[in-house]
Amino acid sequence: MQTAKRLxxxxxxxxxxxxxxxxxxxxxxxxxxxxxIGSPDLPPQPEVIKTLQEESAKPNVHAYQGYKGSPVLxxxxxxxxxxxxxxxxxxxxxxxxxxxxKEGIMHICMTYLNEGDEALIPNPGYPTYTSAxxxxxxxxxxxxxxxxxxxxxxxxxxxxxxxxxxxLMWVNYPQMPxxxxxxxxxxxxxxxxxxxxGILICHDNPYSFILNDAPASLLAVEGAKEVVIExxxxxxxxxxxxxxxxxLCAAKERIDEVLRFxxxxxxxMFLPVQLAAAKALMAGKEWYDSVNAVYRQRRDKVVHLLQLxxxxxxxxxxxxxxxxxxxxxxxSGYALSDAILYNAAVFxxxxxxxxxxxxxxxxxxxxxxxxxxxxxxxxVKTFLKQ
Ligand SMILES: Cc1ncc(COP(=O)(O)O)c(C=O)c1O
Numbered sequence: 001m002q003t004a005k006r007l008x009x010x011x012x013x014x015x016x017x018x019x020x021x022x023x024x025x026x027x028x029x030x031x032x033x034x035x036x037i038g039s040p041d042l043p044p045q046p047e048v049i050k051t052l053q054e055e056s057a058k059p060n061v062h063a064y065q066g067y068k069g070s071p072v073l074x075x076x077x078x079x080x081x082x083x084x085x086x087x088x089x090x091x092x093x094x095x096x097x098x099x100x101x102k103e104g105i106m107h108i109c110m111t112y113l114n115e116g117d118e119a120l121i122p123n124p125g126y127p128t129y130t131s132a133x134x135x136x137x138x139x140x141x142x143x144x145x146x147x148x149x150x151x152x153x154x155x156x157x158x159x160x161x162x163x164x165x166x167x168l169m170w171v172n173y174p175q176m177p178x179x180x181x182x183x184x185x186x187x188x189x190x191x192x193x194x195x196x197x198g199i200l201i202c203h204d205n206p207y208s209f210i211l212n213d214a215p216a217s218l219l220a221v222e223g224a225k226e227v228v229i230e231x232x233x234x235x236x237x238x239x240x241x242x243x244x245x246x247x248l249c250a251a252k253e254r255i256d257e258v259l260r261f262x263x264x265x266x267x268x269m270f271l272p273v274q275l276a277a278a279k280a281l282m283a284g285k286e287w288y289d290s291v292n293a294v295y296r297q298r299r300d301k302v303v304h305l306l307q308l309x310x311x312x313x314x315x316x317x318x319x320x321x322x323x324x325x326x327x328x329x330x331x332s333g334y335a336l337s338d339a340i341l342y343n344a345a346v347f348x349x350x351x352x353x354x355x356x357x358x359x360x361x362x363x364x365x366x367x368x369x370x371x372x373x374x375x376x377x378x379x380v381k382t383f384l385k386q
Contacts (some may be wrong), residue, residue: 044239051272104246133168146357
């Protein structure tokens with residue numbers, strides 16, 4: 001069957017192909033340790049599960065839900081933004097709960113991009129930005145992030161391009177895959193850039209609580225709502241990736257615009273999931289500290305693994321990965337990843353899947369127990385001795 005034109009140039013998501021290969025290797029008895037995907041292995045808080053259990057046992061919670069989400073969840077998101085990010089959001093008009101933030105990326109592109117419109121995409125960055133822009137008929141324009149510029153946009157270089165067709169700019173701090181935290185002035189510069197050129201700045205913010213004591217929102221910048229949409233998620237910070245709960249936060253006009261698309265695509269989430277998500281957002285600092293204590297110990301192991309591999313990296317990274325530069329003896333991150341996969345039965349993500357600027361890097365996930373990370377270290381040691 002001929003697929004639609006919009007799928008031209010859109011491949012299967014890298015991880016879905018790679019996971020199939022890993023499955024094949026496992027069938028051959030290889031027992032691969034997968035340090036690729038950032039899916040938290042720790043559970044959500046116990047009260048969250050209890051809320052889901054209790055609420056779903058009620059007889060009157062099983063109907064379709066409103067397109068704008070439960071007021072309880074929107075209220076909890078508004079309080080969460082105020083408490084942690086010092087950003088004021090009207091729970092009735094400026095918050096749209098999502099079935100995960102990934103769908104929000106698509107909704108934004110479908111809402112704003114016409115054929116021929118351009119969207120600035122970070123290289124390296126989350127691959128979904130590019131595919132969503134293409135699927136919506138827009139043209140992705142990569143902007144390169146470099147280690148030398150702290151993985152932040154080079155605004156001078158951007159100013160020199162023709163920006164007349166650029167409608168959106170995707171940004172994401174803490175940055176995935178580089179783990180870079182935003183520098184003090186970055187968010188203000190982004191808002192000013194958006195205002196100057198009439199570009200909607202789309203900030204994807206799912207990692208701000210992981211290995212980071214100062215969560216930050218682009219919406220906390222004065223005047224940001226004129227040009228910013230922010231996506232956020234419970235997948236990483238609340239250990240709820242499989243629950244599919246995210247949010248889109250912006251001025252009322254943007255929420256209404258996106259809702260015109262989204263309400264034709266899907267319907268409201270299961271109410272008990274929304275109520276449990278609201279509970280999750282009420283967690284205090286101790287919860288985030290307890291999760292981060294686990295990630296810190298794992299990071300020590302990953303540091304050891306990366307040192308064994310002669311990689312170079314910053315220890316100031318936030319988020320649930322370690323991003324590292326490969327040594328010159330490997331042609332690319334792909335070569336290192338394959339060498340480790342086929343010789344040590346450990347899978348590490350090659351940085352090149354996040355864009356050409358990631359070619360000489362690898363990304364290691366912190367979503368495996370310490371014992372697994374130790375086992376990876378042992379396997380890599382054995383391989384290196386051969
Ligand atoms: C940068 C980035 N944005 C968004 C997402 C999607 O998260 P969600 O589970 O909320 O759809 C991910 C998930 O890996 C991510 O890395």
